[in-house]
Amino acid sequence: VAPLLSQHASSGPGGLPKLPLPVLKDTLDMYLRCMKHLLTEEQFNKTQNVVKQFGAPGGVGELLQSKLVERRENKANWVYDYWLNDMYLNNRLALPVNSSPAMVFPQQHFRAPIDSLRFAAHLISGVLEYKTLLDSRALPVDYARGQLAGTPLCMEQYYRLFTSYRLPGPERDTLVAQESSVMPEPEHIIVACKNQFFVLDVVINFRRLNERDLLAQLEKIARMADSEEERVPPIGLLTSDGRTEWAESRSVLMKESTNRDSLDMIERCLCLVCLDDASGPELSDSARAMLMLHGGGVAKNGGNRWYDKPMQFVVGAGGCCGVVCEHSPFEGIVLVQCTEFLLKYMAASVSELPAPRKLRWKCTPEIHKLLASSADKLQRFGQVENLDMNVHKFYNYGKEFIKKQKMSPDAYIQVALQLAYYRCHSRLVSTYESASIRRFQKGRVDNIRSATPEALAFVKAMTDGELSTSETVKMEMLRSAINVQTKYTILAITGMAIDNHLLGLREIAHELKMEKPEIFKDEAHLISNHFILSTSQVPTTVEMFCCYGPVVPNGYGACYNPQSDHIIFCVSSFHESPETCSTEFVKCLVQALLDMRDLCSKCNSGSNPTQQRQGQTLETHTQTDTSWQRKTPQRPTELTKNQQMLPQILLKTPDQTKVEAQTQTSSQGDAQGLKNGSKS
Numbered sequence: 001v002a003p004l005l006s007q008h009a010s011s012g013p014g015g016l017p018k019l020p021l022p023v024l025k026d027t028l029d030m031y032l033r034c035m036k037h038l039l040t041e042e043q044f045n046k047t048q049n050v051v052k053q054f055g056a057p058g059g060v061g062e063l064l065q066s067k068l069v070e071r072r073e074n075k076a077n078w079v080y081d082y083w084l085n086d087m088y089l090n091n092r093l094a095l096p097v098n099s100s101p102a103m104v105f106p107q108q109h110f111r112a113p114i115d116s117l118r119f120a121a122h123l124i125s126g127v128l129e130y131k132t133l134l135d136s137r138a139l140p141v142d143y144a145r146g147q148l149a150g151t152p153l154c155m156e157q158y159y160r161l162f163t164s165y166r167l168p169g170p171e172r173d174t175l176v177a178q179e180s181s182v183m184p185e186p187e188h189i190i191v192a193c194k195n196q197f198f199v200l201d202v203v204i205n206f207r208r209l210n211e212r213d214l215l216a217q218l219e220k221i222a223r224m225a226d227s228e229e230e231r232v233p234p235i236g237l238l239t240s241d242g243r244t245e246w247a248e249s250r251s252v253l254m255k256e257s258t259n260r261d262s263l264d265m266i267e268r269c270l271c272l273v274c275l276d277d278a279s280g281p282e283l284s285d286s287a288r289a290m291l292m293l294h295g296g297g298v299a300k301n302g303g304n305r306w307y308d309k310p311m312q313f314v315v316g317a318g319g320c321c322g323v324v325c326e327h328s329p330f331e332g333i334v335l336v337q338c339t340e341f342l343l344k345y346m347a348a349s350v351s352e353l354p355a356p357r358k359l360r361w362k363c364t365p366e367i368h369k370l371l372a373s374s375a376d377k378l379q380r381f382g383q384v385e386n387l388d389m390n391v392h393k394f395y396n397y398g399k400e401f402i403k404k405q406k407m408s409p410d411a412y413i414q415v416a417l418q419l420a421y422y423r424c425h426s427r428l429v430s431t432y433e434s435a436s437i438r439r440f441q442k443g444r445v446d447n448i449r450s451a452t453p454e455a456l457a458f459v460k461a462m463t464d465g466e467l468s469t470s471e472t473v474k475m476e477m478l479r480s481a482i483n484v485q486t487k488y489t490i491l492a493i494t495g496m497a498i499d500n501h502l503l504g505l506r507e508i509a510h511e512l513k514m515e516k517p518e519i520f521k522d523e524a525h526l527i528s529n530h531f532i533l534s535t536s537q538v539p540t541t542v543e544m545f546c547c548y549g550p551v552v553p554n555g556y557g558a559c560y561n562p563q564s565d566h567i568i569f570c571v572s573s574f575h576e577s578p579e580t581c582s583t584e585f586v587k588c589l590v591q592a593l594l595d596m597r598d599l600c601s602k603c604n605s606g607s608n609p610t611q612q613r614q615g616q617t618l619e620t621h622t623q624t625d626t627s628w629q630r631k632t633p634q635r636p637t638e639l640t641k642n643q644q645m646l647p648q649i650l651l652k653t654p655d656q657t658k659v660e661a662q663t664q665t666s667s668q669g670d671a672q673g674l675k676n677g678s679k680s
Contacts, residue, residue, distance in 0.1 A: 015152070016152065016154055016439070016440060016441045016443075017439070017440055017441070018072065018076065018077065018078075018440060018441055019072075019077050019078060019079060019437060019440040019441070019442075019443060019495045020440075020494075020495040020496065021065075021068055021069060021072050021078060021501070021504075022495070022496050022497075022498070022501050024055060024061050024062065024065045025055060026496075027498045027501045027502065028051050028054065028055045028061070030498045031051065031498055031502065031528075032044075032047070032048060032051055033453070034449050034452075034498070034528065035047065035524050035527070035528055036453070037428070037451075037453045037456050038428060038429065038430060038451060038527065038528075039524055039527065043523055043524055043527075044524070046522065046523075046524075047522055047523075047524040050518045050519050050522045050524075051519060053518065054517055054518065054519040060509070060514075060517050061505070061517075061519075064505045064508045064509055064512075064517075065505070067508045067512065068501075068504050068505065068508055071504075071508070076441045076442050077440065077441050077442035077443065078504060079500045079501075079503065079504050080442045080444065082503055082504055082507040083444060083500060083503065084175065084328065084444075085172060086503055086507075087328075087444075088166075088173070088175075088327065088328040089166075089169075089172050089173040089174070089175065089328065090171075090172050091173075091243065092242055092243050092244050093242060093243070094240055094241055094242050094243070094377070094378070094383065095166075095239070095240070095243075095307040095308075095326060096240050096293060096294045096295075096305075096307060096324075096378065096383050097293050097294055097383045097387055097548075097549035098383075098549055098551075099326075099327055100293070100307060100324055100325055100326055100327060100548075101324075101325055101327060101332070101335075101546055101547065101548040101559075102289065102292035102293050102322055102323065102324045102325070102546070102547055102548070103292075103322050103323045103325075103335060103336075103339050103544055103545070103546050104285070104288050104289055104292050104322040104544060104545055104546075104547060105321040105322045105323075105343065105544050106543045106544060107282070107283075107288070107319050107320070108319035108320075108321055109319055110317065110318070110319050113222070113317060114219075116275070116315055116316070116317045116319075117215055117218045117219060117222060117275070118215055119315055119321070119346075120214075120218055120273055120275060120313075120315040121211050121212075121214035121215040121218055122211060122346050122349065123273070123313055123315065123342060123346060124189065124200075124202065124214050124273060125210070125211045125214060125345075126341070126342040126345035126346055126349075127162075127189075127270065127271060127311075127313070127342065128202055128208055128209075129345060130338060130341055130342065130345075131162055131270065134158060134159060134161070134162070135185070139155065139158055141153070141155060142155065142333070142337075142438070144438075144439060144493070147486075147489060147490050147493060148439075148490065148493065148494065151439045152439075153436075153438035153439060153443075154438045154439075154440065154441060154442060154443050156442060157329065157330035157331060157334045157438075157444075158330070158334055158337075158338075160177055160310065160329035160330055161310060161311060161329070161330060161334065161338055162186070162270045162271055162310070162311065163177060163185075163186070164176060164177045164310055164329040165267045165268075165308055165309065165310075166308045166310075166326050166328055166329075167267070167308070168243050168244075168246040168247035168250055168308065169243070169247050170244055170247050170248070171244070173243055173247075173328075175328050175329060176267070177329070186268050186269055186270050187201060187202060187203040187270075188200060188201045188202060188265070188268075188269055188270070189202055189269050189270045189271055189272065189273055190265065190266050190269045190271075190272050190273075190306065190309075190359075191218065191221050191272070191273050191274075191275060191356070192236065192272055192273070192274040192275065192304045192305065192306065193221055193222060193225035193274075193275040193304070194225040194226070194231075194277070194304070195232075195233075195234035195235075195236060195303040195304050196224075196225050196231065196232065196358060196359075197235070197236070197262070197266065197306070197358070197359040198221045198224065198225070198356045198357065198358050198359065199265055199269075199356060199357045199358075199359065200214075200217055200218075200221065200273075200356045201354075201356070202214070202270070204353060204354070209353070213353055216353065217353060217355075217356050218275070220355050220356055221275070221356050222275065224355075224356070224358055225275075230358075230360075232360070232361045232363060233361075233363055233367075233368065233371050234298075234302075234303025234304070234371065234375075235253075235303075235361050235363075235371070236303045236304060236305045236306050236307075237298070237302065237303040237371055237374045237375050237378060238250070238253075238370060238371065238374050239305065239306050239307040239308055240294075240302065240305065240307055240374060240377075240378045240383070241373070241374040241377055241378070242377070245370075245373075245374070245377075246374075248370075249367075249370045249374070250263070252364075252366055252367060252370065253361075253367065256362040256364075258360050258361065258362045259361055259362055262359040262360060262361055265359060266306055266309070266359070267308075269309070271309060271310070271311040271312065271313065272305070272306055272309050272311070272312040272313065273312075273313045273315065274301065274304050274305060274312055274313065274314045274315070275304075275315055275317070276291075276295070276300075276301040276304055276314055276315065276316040276317065276320070277300070277301060277316070277317055278316060278317040278318030279291055279296055279300055279301075279316060279318055279320060280318070282319075283318070283320060284391070285391035285393070285545070286389045286390055286391045288320045288322070288391075289389050289391050289545075289547040289570055290384075290387055290389050291314075291316070291320050292314060292320075292322040292323075292324055292547070293324070293383075293387065293389075293547065293548070293549065294378065294383045294384050294387065296384070297378060297379045297383075297384035297385075298375045298378060298379055301314075301316075302375075302378050302379075302384065303375070305324070307324075307326060308326060309326060310325055310326045310328075310329050310330070311323060311325060311338075312324045312325075322544070323335070323339060331434075331436065331438075331444060331445060332536070332538055332546065333436065333438075336538065336539075336540060336546075339544065340540065340541060340542050343542045343544065344542065385575070386574045386575050386576050387549060387572060387574065387575075388572065388573045388574060388575045388580070388581065388582045388583075389547065389570070389571075389572045389582060390569075390570075390571045390572075390582035390583055390585075390586050391545070391547065391568070391569070391570045391571075392568075392569045392571070392586045392589075392590070393566055393567075393568050393569075394566060394567045394568075394569060394589075394590060394593060395565070395566045396593065396594060396597065397565065397566075397593075397597060398562060398563050398564050398565040398566045398567055399562040399563070399564060399567075400564045400565060401597065402562075405600045405604055407479075407482050407600075408482060408485070408486055409562050410485075410489075410537050410562070411481075411482040411485035411486050411489075412482060412596070413537070413560055413562065413567065414431075414433060414450040414455075414485055414535065415450075415455055415458065415459075415478065415481045415482060415485065415596070416589060416592045416593050416596055417431075417450070417533065417535055417558055417589065417592075418431070418450060418451060418455040418456075418458075418459055418481075419458070419459045419462055419463075419588075419592035419595070419596070420585060420588040420589035420591075420592045421533055421556075421585075421588075422456075422459040422460075422463060423459075423463060423588040423591065423592065424584055424585055424588045425579070428451040428455065428456050428459070429451060429532040429533055430449070430451060430527060430528055430529070430530060430531050430532060430533070431449060431450040431451040431531065431532075431533040431534075431535060432447055432449075432531040432533070432534045432535065432536075432551070433447065433448045433449070433450050433535050433536060433537075434446070434447060434448070434536060435447065435448045435489060435492030435493050435497065436493060437492075437493065437495055437500075439493065439494070439495075440495060443495075446492050446495070446497040446499050446500045447492065447497060447499040448485070448488045448489050448492045448497065449488065450485060450488075450533075450535065451533070452481060452484050452485065452488070454477070454480045454481040454483075454484045455481045455484075455485070457477050457480075457481070458474070458477040458478050458480070458481045461473065461474050461477050462474060462592075462595060462599075471599060471602050471603055472603060474599055475599060475600070475603040475604075478596065478599065478600075505517075506520050530552055531551050531552060531555065532552060532554060532555040532556070533555065533556055533558065534550060534551045534552075534555060534556065534557050534558065535557075535558045535559070535560070536558075536559055536560075537559075537560055537561070537562065538559055538560075538561055539561055539562055539563075540561055545559075545561050545568045545570060546559050546561065546570065547559055547570035547572065548570075548572065549572050549574075550572055550573050550574060550580075553574060553576070553577055554574075554577045554579045554580060555573065555580070556571060556572065556573050556580060556582070556585055557570070557571070557572040557573075558570070558571050558572075558585075558589075567593075569586065569589060571585050571586050571589070573585070
């Protein structure tokens with residue numbers, strides 16, 4: 001890896017280097033290595049020829065690479081705009097379930113309605129405190145942990161938490177980031193209550209409201225929302241629709257000046273606080289996860305949302321609380337850091353004010369019709385009735401046991417996910433695991449491809465070759481799969497993975513108005529970007545967990561949160577797919593984790609600890625900054641875009657050992673062969 005870092009010399013704001021551009025040949029070789037074992041022999045032979053032609057001297061690939069080299073010279077980050085459009089803004093699917101992840105807080109026990117309002121006031125107070133840190137640029141810089149620890153990370157994403165908005169467009173959305181130099185800083189939040197929206201000014205006469213004042217204002221809002229007069233339809237439902245449909249509905253709304261004013265207040269607010277009605281008795285983790293992702297549909301709190309805002313804090317009267325995020329402005333590590341600040345702030349922790357204002361809407365028959373259509377789609381297609389969510393807390397062991405085996409917990413869990421998928425479906429499939437590239441200016445993420453040839457060899461030995469393969473050989477195969485996973489991670493976090501590179505080559509060809517190169521029309525390219533298994537690690541230091549939906553109709557979303565003595569898994573799929581079942585997948589995953597534990601216990605119990613330490617394995621948090629990140633599927637016809645990135649954050653504690661240097665010192669050829677992750 002070392003020689004590849006020499007490209008990083010040119011540094012920009014904050015002294016961060018520019019994202020490097022991998023060598024074309026390296027990316028093409030790695031692409032073939034990633035795909036060979038996932039294709040039939042016939043498919044692979046065809047792909048090999050197509051790739052060879054693309055990379056031939058003087059060919060299309062060389063031309064496109066030279067254009068990317070120019071682009072890298074002229075931009076802070078050569079892939080950022082391409083990536084943002086491909087990952088999010090071009091995507092036409094509805095945001096709930098398909099794109100927006102949620103963080104589920106611990107169940108709250110509110111005894112009376114005032115308790116939930118008090119919790120909301122406390123939360124808002126924490127948001128204002130955090131916003132003050134951001135405004136004064138007082139947030140300490142994040143540093144990489146785990147692999148290649150100590151490097152400062154790009155902080156740009158934090159400054160979009162409360163100042164951006166995703167504006168729907170007919171073909172592509174726009175990420176609007178408010179610059180305080182142009183626009184006055186927003187000094188209000190929007191409170192949603194019983195599907196009505198209220199403006200809550202949080203700064204009045206240059207004074208930030210204290211908690212007592214905030215509570216008084218929230219009580220007024222709750223009373224106003226209860227009043228039957230002037231109750232308008234649930235306009236928020238429109239934001240849950242497909243992006244093109246919502247763009248059309250928004251232009252209909254904009255015809256009325258009343259609606260324009262209300263939209264402006266929502267689009268410029270700091271964040272939303274959604275005061276939800278109670279959803280029945282104490283809910284399971286899976287039920288709370290689903291309520292966070294889609295509000296429970298039209299009959300519950302599905303209309304009490306505005307999905308275009310990056311941060312929507314949900315406070316349910318029954319104690320179901322959390323935050324739903326629009327994912328285009330920032331990655332999961334930023335969400336986790338902000339949320340953990342708020343929960344810790346809350347744990348530590350009236351003058352006459354003008355009444356909050358209710359936003360008014362003018363609803364023509366046309367708007368009523370659009371609302372009915374959005375409501376129907378939220379309920380039936382892909383969201384409320386279709387989502388199959390299973391939150392499972394695995395208590396047999398956690399990351400401490402894995403670290404005692406001198407293995408990386410993240411890599412170990414990734415291999416367990418491959419074993420679980422193989423047991424369910426007798427094959428491996430394209431898998432997405434995201435790696436943060438925040439070491440570089442404007443860095444977001446790239447992909448680590450976890451369905452490696454080494455993982456396939458191991459899972460086959462554990463299933464098909466159960467009796468014929470000795471325990472010692474299986475153990476060697478497990479170590480090999482974990483080592484490779486870690487090497488891929490290093491390549492990805494140092495800007496040497498293949499997905500962003502392939503995306504850049506494809507987009508440059510499009511900009512040059514060339515015919516789409518054969519490599520991007522080839523079946524292997526479609527297969528490589530149809531991420532049936534979309535996984536990510538989102539560790540937390542406070543009690544909460546992250547969840548999201550699958551990224552393709554026949555896929556699984558698998559988010560995991562490793563703790564010292566247990567692991568939380570949130571597995572999602574769609575009921576409509578005959579191929580998937582979250583409960584079955586969780587059963588196979590539990591079995592995989594138990595089988596891997598038994599294998600380690602048998603093979604490691606009598607082994608010499610000194611021998612073990614000699615670099616056979618790796619500490620888990622290689623992924624420390626493999627931030628979560630999700631890619632949502634595009635139009636069903638365009639599988640190319642169906643990849644997704646996911647929560648994958650590592651908050652590493654000081655006592656965790658570093659990944660052994662061994663991971664970086666394998667032969668250069670090996671390293672070149674390991675930059676894995678393909679998205680385009």
